[in-house]
Amino acid sequence: MSLTVLQQHSHDVDYHIIGDDMQLVEIELDPGETVIAEAGAMNYMQEGITFSTKMGDGSDPDQGLMGKLFSAGKRMVSGNSLFMGHFTNEASTKRHVAFGAPYPGKILPIELSDMGGTLTCQKDSFLCAAMGTRLDIAFQKRLGAGFFGGEGFILQHLTGDGNAFLHACGAIITRQLEGETLLVEAGSLVAFTQGIDYDIERAGNLKSMLLGGEGLYLAKLSGHGTVMMQSLPFSRMANHILARAGGKG
Numbered sequence: 001m002s003l004t005v006l007q008q009h010s011h012d013v014d015y016h017i018i019g020d021d022m023q024l025v026e027i028e029l030d031p032g033e034t035v036i037a038e039a040g041a042m043n044y045m046q047e048g049i050t051f052s053t054k055m056g057d058g059s060d061p062d063q064g065l066m067g068k069l070f071s072a073g074k075r076m077v078s079g080n081s082l083f084m085g086h087f088t089n090e091a092s093t094k095r096h097v098a099f100g101a102p103y104p105g106k107i108l109p110i111e112l113s114d115m116g117g118t119l120t121c122q123k124d125s126f127l128c129a130a131m132g133t134r135l136d137i138a139f140q141k142r143l144g145a146g147f148f149g150g151e152g153f154i155l156q157h158l159t160g161d162g163n164a165f166l167h168a169c170g171a172i173i174t175r176q177l178e179g180e181t182l183l184v185e186a187g188s189l190v191a192f193t194q195g196i197d198y199d200i201e202r203a204g205n206l207k208s209m210l211l212g213g214e215g216l217y218l219a220k221l222s223g224h225g226t227v228m229m230q231s232l233p234f235s236r237m238a239n240h241i242l243a244r245a246g247g248k249g
Contacts, residue, residue, distance in 0.1 A: 010132030010162025011035070015109060018098070023107045025128070025165050026098040029089035037085045037128035041099040048091025053083045057135045086131070099128045101167035103234055108172055108190070113161040115226075120198070121166055121191035123154045124234075130162035155198070166191060170232030181222040187233030195225035 013035060014028040024043055027035050036057050045051070089095045101107060107127065110119060120138060129135075136157045158164050168190045175182060177196065192198065199220045221227050 010112070010160045011130040013130045013163055015163060015165070017107055017109065021106075022100075022104050023167075024098045024100045025107050025109070026096050027128070029087070029095050029097065031089055031092055031094075034086055034088040034131035035097065035128055036131055036133065037087065037099050038126060039083060039085060040102075041127055042085060042087070043098045043100045045087060045097035046091075046095040048089060048093075048095045049097050050088050050090050052086045052088075054086050055083055057084055057129075057133060084135075099165070101127060103169055103237070105167055105169040105230065105232070106172050108166040108168060108228065110158075110164045110166060110191075111162075112158060112164055116194045117159060117161055118194050119158045119164070119191055120155050120193075120196075121158060122189060123156045125166045125168060125190050126156060126158065127165045127167045129158065129160070129164035132162055133158060133160035133164055166228075168228070168230035169234045169237060170230050173229045173231060175227045175229070177221065177223060177225055177227060179222075179224060181220060182227060184219045184221060184227070184229055185233065186217055186219045187235045188229045188231075189219050189221075190228040190230050192221060192227045193225040196221050196223045196227060 011029075011033045013030075013033055016026045016028070018024040018026055029035065029049065039053070042051070087097045112119060112133065123137070126135065134157075136159070138155045138157050172190070183201075186200070200217050201220050202217055
């Protein structure tokens with residue numbers, strides 16, 4: 001009997017999470033390995049690592065100019081940077097590069113092969129990933145989710161078989177759904193796996209929506225899979241800071 005060996009396409013990187021509430025992820029690159037990251041996420045890197053800014057995630061080296069422009073255009077619509085950072089170890093020995101989130105919280109390491117190769121996450125939760133990971137923007141097909149999703153309107157697909165790193169504000173809460181339904185404040189949702197159906201619904205009646213203080217719409221997640229949430233959505237923290245500033249900036 002012959003065994004089928006699955007070939008890994010993403011670079012196999014090692015990592016170390018540093019810190020508690022304001023974390024960094026330090027990634028160890030073997031010679032020739034590359035990690036991709038959102039613009040401005042790098043904190044430090046050792047000599048021997050080269051940095052380049054490219055249009056796209058580099059998961060498809062044969063992608064033409066029009067394909068790169070289309071992918072970059074979708075990233076611009078989502079509010080992310082047009083370009084991504086590519087960090088490659090061109091030294092003859094292992095080298096390290098570290099990335100940090102733009103606000104206090106936790107860094108969530110994800111092994112995409114353990115998630116069935118695909119993870120759907122909030123558009124601004126991606127931090128970095130091993131080369132070979134494909135990033136794509138997922139627009140909601142349902143009318144309710146498309147027009148009323150707020151923070152949940154644009155989601156991002158991560159596809160691959162290597163390590164990816166998300167960041168969340170506050171603590172990370174994980175729930176395993178076994179056919180049940182979970183209602184989540186849209187900004188509190190970080191990511192979910194395959195098998196989870198996502199939609200948006202109103203937060204009660206008009207009075208509840210205006211006076212309840214829980215936002216106008218809730219994310220409705222149902223099915224079989226894993227849901228990851230954050231205890232403090234960045235938008236909530238920003239609103240409190242602006243309110244304390246008294247409109248003085």
